[in-house]
Amino acid sequence: MSHHDIHILRMNYLRGPNIWTYRPAVEALIDIGALEDCPSHTLPGFNERLLAWLPGLVEHHCGVGYRGGFVERLCDGTWPGHIMEHVALELQTQAGMPLGFGKARSTEQRGVYKVVIRTQQEEVGRQALHSARDLVMAAIRDEAFDVTACVQRLKALIDTHALGPSTASIVAAAAQRRVPAIRLTSGNLVQLGYGAKQRRIWTAETDRTSAIAESISRDKDLTKRLLAACGVPVPEGQVVTSASQAWEVAQEVGLPVAVKPSDANHGRGVSLDLKTQAAVEAAYTLADSEGSEVMVERFIPGQEHRLLMVGGKLVAAARGEQAFITGDGVHTVMALIERDLNTDPRRGEEEEFPLDTIRLPENALVMLELQRQGLTQDSVPDAGRQVLVQRTGVMTHDITDEVHPEVAEMAALATRVVGLDIAGVDLVACDISKPLHAQGGAIVEINAGPGLLMHLKPAVGQPRPVGEAIVEHLLGPSDDGRIPVVGITGGEHTAATAMLLGWLLHRAGRHTGVACQNGTFLHMQRLPTGRTSEWEAGQRMLMNRSVHTVVLENSARTILDTGLAYDRCRVGVVTGVPAPAGLEDHHILTQEQMRNVLRTQVDVVLPDGCAVLNADDPICLGLAELCDGDVIHYSQHDQTTGVWHDNGQRMVCVHQQQVVLRQEQTITSVLDLQHPMISSLLQHHAPLPAVLAAVAAALALDVALPLVRAGMETAALVFPSV
The missing domain is CATH 3.40.1190.10 (Mur-like, catalytic domain)
Known part of the structure; x- marks a missing residue:
């Protein structure tokens, strides 16, 4: 039996509280036509195809109120509008936007229904309903449907239009405290509160973040000089203007050294533990391509740590790990990276992933690290040989509870010296549970607008409520940011x-x-x-x-x-x-x-x-x-x-x-x-x-x-x- 399409007559994006829910939602007016006479249990094979494509529908309680409730409704017989509602919600869930509210209601016109789903992003909700219509029709007609491609389209829309994970964590924390939020742009500029009591955030920067302090933090040489003047341990070094001068300064401060752009962020262009002239000069070229000035400074042995400071207080800390591959005598370096590193679920191209995918030869820092070990991307390391692929930028372990109080106070002093209200303090130490001076540790960078994902989703250890800390910093412990x-x-x-x-x-x-x-x-x-x-x-x-x-x-x-x-x-x-x-x-x-x-x-x-x-x-x-x-x-x-x-x-x-x-x-x-x-x-x-x-x-x-x-x-x- 041939079935005509379900027609979507109109869609409204309900931005605020409405007749359905307090939250934003998309309302679709649909016409199911002759399918009004075809509830789900009368369509041969429909339920089986639908559940095979979307097994997660078994988790939907529906109006029955328990797990499997929607499947029960399917088996008893329900209509396409109701099914579209649940399919759209499940597609959003599969795309990483789990929202459980939906409604489907008939109108006075036969075959015409209102279908409503909650959504955090208009474009995603609209596409979810269109895709739900297409999927339901494919299941009715026993036609092929690519669920994976459908979910990927929704994920792409989320990546393009939704708030980034750092901003989203702050907005979610505000919502938990009943603080209203208004997104001011299509990006990550968000207002918390209303009118005269509002505050603004832009990722992990706020309307309390000083423009001067942010500029200071970007100038690593200036930051280091200010910190040193206030007794904060920093590595010795200076700005250089050529590869030859980089080698001269490296010899003056003592090998090994680190070479990095003076305005480096996220570890870009940073080379560590350099011991030869060739390595220093190559690192200079890499750093020079990333920033306006290049710094050479004494290499501090130990592990990298990131301390998140909010309002002068330590709220989270993470320790970095280096990325290695182990040769097997068969596969190339590139193949081992793809197999052993890029398959890590923490790695990805989107902002939601704490670790970046390693792409060769695009990643010049990795290529330089391989060169120092006498390897290229096409080399086949001997079986059992450990190859260092990445030294920096891989913060994976939550160590908040291990930070020594003097280390936390030193980081707080550093943020006060620079003038930032929220900062990511990068330091190197062998043991974070001991004072820095005693072990020769040092603070190497102060970052404005630090990423929060490493603290929200650490690979090892406890997630930290950093969004809540930022909201409390902005509004105080009990203020909801509301005016009458x-x-x-x-x-x-x-x-x-x-x-x-x-x-x-x-x-x-x-x-x-x-x-x-x-x-x-x-x-x-x-x-x-x-x-x-x-x-x-x-x-x-x-x-x-x-x-x-x-x-x-x-x-x-x-x-x-x-x-x-x-x-x-x-x-x-x-x-x-x-x-x-x-x-x-x-x-x-x-x-x-x-x-x-x-x-x-x-x-x-x-x-x-x-x-x-x-x-x-x-x-x-x-x-x-x-x-x-x-x-x-x-x-x-x-x-x-x-x-x-x-x-x-x-x-x-x-x-x-x-x-x-x-x-x-x-x-x-x-x-x-x-x-x-x-x-x-x-x-x-x-x-x-x-x-x-x-x-x-x-x-x-x-x-x-x-x-x-x-x-x-x-x-x-x-x-x-x-």
Whole structure:
């Protein structure tokens, strides 16, 4: 039987919290057509082919809640949309992006489904869903499908678009502490926190990293002179300008020597333990091709170590190992490297691998090391002969707990001398558990922006929580980097509510940003931003270092198209749950569906935050049970008599021409509706529900009642003249 394709009608990338999940996700609208009549158990051989290609599907719990749950659903019969969801998630997992959340839901249109998967990267999620469609169709039609090639394409997208492992570890550590993050570029520049409380990282550099200190660290000769002046042990040596001078200096400092570029990093162009003129001169040529200046310095015997210093404290340390091959009298050097070294799972071309693949003859340092031993890449070493392939750059063993306190303090002194807040201190010592001076050890380099992978995934020893250490360094032990964020959604009056609340906060002395239908405002001055989406305007406010509070309006369409611009909020305002209009493309047709869209605003209220809900709308009133934090209701009607919520929730309502705050049996006057300025505001600019919502939100943000009153009496100033 021939089956027509599954058609992907549309894909949306949901960047923030949405109707499905708090996290970024890709939502696909698909049409399975006649396959609506063909659940999985009716397709001959389908389940067997699918599980043979993706045996990891047995780990999927699905809605059943236990291992094998999805396979059970397959055997009982399920539909292609649901299967696509699980296949896309499994393909992401195989590519190194394990994310377990997915949903597949039918719409009112027969054969049309919404399929949603979580993803950390838009390009990866989109491709995963396309590949899942192709794989499912191949399994249905009993056609060939190259799963390995499919996974490799996803891996390539991850390598191209996702955060690098060092940056990702910091962002993950921030997420564990509920610190929000915004990726500022397609690279590794990331903002942690919002507004005035934000910090920025770029791999393992931060907005506390001094540009002068980074420049000093790149100049190895200058670094060494500064360290020596402060009593830090460093190898003697000097900068040279020719191969002949390199040999002269080598003889002066005493053989053996090390030759390296003055701005070396990652061990590039560094040659060690040089004992002959030919070796020194060849090393000079190699180093000269890598950096602006070449240094010759005394070779320090011992093992290489990398100490990661964060905020002047040792947080991780690794020891290097040299890379050897052993001859067998049959295979060439190149073949032995491929067989014995490049097959190491720690080696690879991508940034996620702690060790680089050794490529010959491209790796000049390895070629020089072989030359010193009288070998070439085509030589066949005798059986049992050990050949040194690589001396540097292979940090594999975690030795954090072995570092002597004096060594850690010496490394801390070195980072203070250079001025770096985060540094990789390279030192050579025979025994890291003993002081450097006693054993003739020395610090040989200070590196800004050190790689973290060697500490996150050591070949031997315990991984270290270096991301957590960097987040704590930036934000302190308990700071979450958040400023108060107010999100406003609902039916009518959302823009007016945003403008009024922004004005109240501004008059209360808070540096406030507002983004709503009326425009984007900083300190209640309109910004010339041009046409931007609500999500883009919200992100701009959250990225602005001058704001201490942000007020953002969110339409139902924004929630459906892109998700919210923020992960959580201090205050979530819902002005009502109207009947849906204009959302047919999202298959939102009923008021209950509209409730599920707008509840997103309540779902993201922080536990120490507050939802502000319109009590005159019964559906909106019912959202209170979904809030993790407090709730303030507001009503145009007199709610000061009778029993209102026994749990002590606050109510802003109207009583005898006054806006009042009721809590339990206490009634406090907030505004006089007969005040000329308030009366004019209501008549010309803002309806009463918007005033009540803004007052309630201001109280949720702990704005004092006199300031609320004074601000509202002058609020007409924020609206255009009529």
